[in-house]
Amino acid sequence: MLDIQLLRTDLNSTVEKLATRRYDFPMDRFNRLETERKKIQIQTEDLQAKRNAASKKIGQAKSKGEDAAEFFTEVENLGDKLKQSSTKLEQIQTELQKILLEVPNLPHDSVPIGHDEASNQEIRRWGNIHSFDFKIKDHVSIAEELQLVDFETAAKLSGARFCVMTDGLARLHRALAQFMLDTHVHSHGYTEAYTPYLVNHDSLRGTGQLPKFEEDLFAVNTGEKAADDSTHSTKFFLIPTAEVTLTNIVRDKIVASNSLPLKFVAHTPCFRSEAGSYGRDTRGFIRQHQFDKVELVHIVHPDYSYAALEELVGHAETILQKLELPYRVMTLCTGDMGFSAAKTYDIEVWLPAQNTYREISSCSNCESFQARRMQARYRNENGKPTLLHTLNGSGLAVGRTLVAVLENYQNSDGSVTIPEVLRPYMHGLDCLTVPDRQ
RNA sequence: GGAGAAGUGACCGAGUGGUUGAAGGUGCACGCCUGGAAAGCGUGUGUGCGGUUUAUACCGUACCGCGGGUUCGAAUCCCGCCUUCUCCGCCA
Numbered sequence: 001m002l003d004i005q006l007l008r009t010d011l012n013s014t015v016e017k018l019a020t021r022r023y024d025f026p027m028d029r030f031n032r033l034e035t036e037r038k039k040i041q042i043q044t045e046d047l048q049a050k051r052n053a054a055s056k057k058i059g060q061a062k063s064k065g066e067d068a069a070e071f072f073t074e075v076e077n078l079g080d081k082l083k084q085s086s087t088k089l090e091q092i093q094t095e096l097q098k099i100l101l102e103v104p105n106l107p108h109d110s111v112p113i114g115h116d117e118a119s120n121q122e123i124r125r126w127g128n129i130h131s132f133d134f135k136i137k138d139h140v141s142i143a144e145e146l147q148l149v150d151f152e153t154a155a156k157l158s159g160a161r162f163c164v165m166t167d168g169l170a171r172l173h174r175a176l177a178q179f180m181l182d183t184h185v186h187s188h189g190y191t192e193a194y195t196p197y198l199v200n201h202d203s204l205r206g207t208g209q210l211p212k213f214e215e216d217l218f219a220v221n222t223g224e225k226a227a228d229d230s231t232h233s234t235k236f237f238l239i240p241t242a243e244v245t246l247t248n249i250v251r252d253k254i255v256a257s258n259s260l261p262l263k264f265v266a267h268t269p270c271f272r273s274e275a276g277s278y279g280r281d282t283r284g285f286i287r288q289h290q291f292d293k294v295e296l297v298h299i300v301h302p303d304y305s306y307a308a309l310e311e312l313v314g315h316a317e318t319i320l321q322k323l324e325l326p327y328r329v330m331t332l333c334t335g336d337m338g339f340s341a342a343k344t345y346d347i348e349v350w351l352p353a354q355n356t357y358r359e360i361s362s363c364s365n366c367e368s369f370q371a372r373r374m375q376a377r378y379r380n381e382n383g384k385p386t387l388l389h390t391l392n393g394s395g396l397a398v399g400r401t402l403v404a405v406l407e408n409y410q411n412s413d414g415s416v417t418i419p420e421v422l423r424p425y426m427h428g429l430d431c432l433t434v435p436d437r438q
Numbered sequence: 439g440g441a442g443a444a445g446u447g448a449c450c451g452a453g454u455g456g457u458u459g460a461a462g463g464u465g466c467a468c469g470c471c472u473g474g475a476a477a478g479c480g481u482g483u484g485u486g487c488g489g490u491u492u493a494u495a496c497c498g499u500a501c502c503g504c505g506g507g508u509u510c511g512a513a514u515c516c517c518g519c520c521u522u523c524u525c526c527g528c529c530a
Contacts, residue, residue, distance in 0.1 A: 037488095038488085038489090041487085041488060041489090041499090042488075042489070042498090044499085045487095045488070045489085045498055045499045045500090046498080046499095048498085048499060048500085049498060049499075051510070051511080052498095052499090052511080054510065054511090055456075055509095055510050055511040056456075056457060056511080057457095057510095058456075058510060058511070059455095059456030059457070059510095059511070060456080060457060062456070063456070063457085068510090071510075072510060074510090075510045075511090076510085078510080079509095079510080093487095254448085254485095375485095375486085383467090383483090385484095385485075
C-alpha cells in the first residue's frame with residue numbers, strides 16, 4: 001500500500017510513476033472521494049465531540065445529584081445526525097481503502113522504464129554454457145525415458161499441471177531442497193522456519209496477494225457443512241509462496257530495532273491456480289499447480305533495504321554457482337515487476353533444451369509497501385514507530401532447479417549425473433538411470 | 439467434538455455503565471543524590487486517523503481479543519466469532 005499522504009500531496013507525479021507500471025490510477029474518483037472524505041470526517045468528529053461533551057456533563061451532573069435535563073435536550077437530535085454522518089464516512093473510507101489496496105508499489109528510481117520483459121536489463125552472467133556432442137533432450141523426455149516421472153498418474157490423481165516423481169528423481173528433488181536450506185542456514189545466516197501452508201485472509205492482504213489476485217490462489221473450506229450456504233465464507237487459502245508466512249511473522253508488531261535485520265528461510269510447497277496462463281508451459285515441471293520452493297525473507301531497517309537486496313540476490317546466486325549451473329541476473333523493468341515490488345532482480349538459469357535462460361528466482365525489495373499493509377514497524381532513533389522494509393526472494397524454486405539439473409547434467413546414454421554438492425544427500429547415488437524394479 | 443475458565447498498555451495487574459487513555463506495580467528514559475555505582479527520591483513514558491501549522495507543537499477523534507447491538511454515555515451490559523488454558527473424547 002502506498003502512503004496516502006503521497007497521493008494527497010503529490011498526486012500528479014505519483015500517478016505518472018504508476019503509469020510506467022501500466023497502472024491507470026483512478027484520479028478523478030480518488031479526488032472526489034477525498035474531498036468528500038475530508039468534509040464528512042470533520043463533520044462526524046465534530047458531532048462526536050459535541051456528544052462526548054454533553055455526555056460528560058450529564059455524568060457530572062448526576063454524580064452531584066443535579067438535574068441533567070437541559071443536557072439531554074442538547075443531545076436529543078445528535079444521535080440520528082451522527083449515525084448518518086458516520087455511516088457515510090465509513091462508506092467513503094471503505095471505497096478509498098479499496099482503491100488504495102489495489103494500487104501497486106512505486107518503482108525505485110534505478111528501475112528501467114519499459115512496457116514488458118523486452119525492456120528488462122541484464123546485469124551479469126555467470127558460468128560457461130556446456131556444449132553437448134550429442135542430440136540433447138528436454139527435461140520431460142529425460143525423466144520419462146528414465147521412468148522417473150509419471151504425468152498420467154498425476155492427472156488421474158489430481159488433474160493437469162501436477163506430477164508424480166519416483167526413485168532417484170524424487171530423491172534428487174528432496175536433496176535440492178535440503179542443500180538449499182542447509183546453505184542458507186549455515187553459510188548465509190538465515191533463521192530456519194517451518195510455517196503453515198494454509199493462511200487466512202489478513203496474511204494474504206499483508207503481502208499483497210489480496211484483494212486483487214484472488215483468482216491466482218486456491219481457497220480451502222473446512223469439511224463441515226455450512227449451516228447456511230449464503231453466509232458460508234472461505235476459511236483458508238493455500239500459500240502461493242512462503243513469502244506470505246515468513247513476511248507476516250512481523251504483521252502488527254513493533255520489532256526491537258536491535259534484532260534487525262531478521263532473515264528467514266523456509267522450504268514449502270507453493271500452490272498457484274495459474275489462472276490466465278492456459279496454454280503456456282503446459283509440458284513438464286515449469287508451471288505446476290503445486291511446486292516446492294525455498295524462500296528467503298529479510299525484514300530490515302529502511303536505510304539498508306537496497307544493500308539487503310544485493311545480499312539476497314547473492315545468496316540465491318550462490319546456490320546456482322555451487323550447482324555449477326549457468327545463469328544471468330536481470331533487473332525487471334517497470335512494466336514487468338510484480339505488484340508489491342519497488343525493485344526486482346530475476347535470476348534466469350540456462351536451459352539447453354530451450355536454448356534460453358528461464359526464470360528460477362525472483363528477488364524483490366518491497367520497501368514499506370507490505371509493511372504498511374501489515375503495520376510492521378520498529379522504533380526509530382527518536383522512539384517513534386516507523387515502518388520496516390521487507391524483501392523476499394526464491395533461493396531457489398526447487399522444481400525449476402530440478403529441470404536445470406536434468407538438462408545441464410544429461411549424458412549421451414540418457415542418464416543424468418548428480419552434481420557434486422548434492423552427492424552427500426543422495427545416499428550413494430551419483431547418476432540417475434532407469435531404476436531396477438524387480 | 440463436549441465441559442469449564444480467561445483475553446486490559448513493553449510486561450504484570452486493578453477496574454461491572456459517567457470528569458478512565460485507563461489505578462497500582464515492574465521495566466524504560468531523564469534529573470537529583472553519590473568519589474563511582476546500587477539503593478532512595480522526583481519527573482516523564484501508547485498507537486492509528488483527521489485538522490490547524492514551515493516545523494516544534496496544539497486540538498479533535500478512535501482504540502481495553504475481533505465484529506455487531508443497547509444507551510445521552512460502554513473496558514464495564516447483550517449477541518456472534520476468534521484465540522489461549524484445564525479436564526474429557528478423537529487423532530498422525
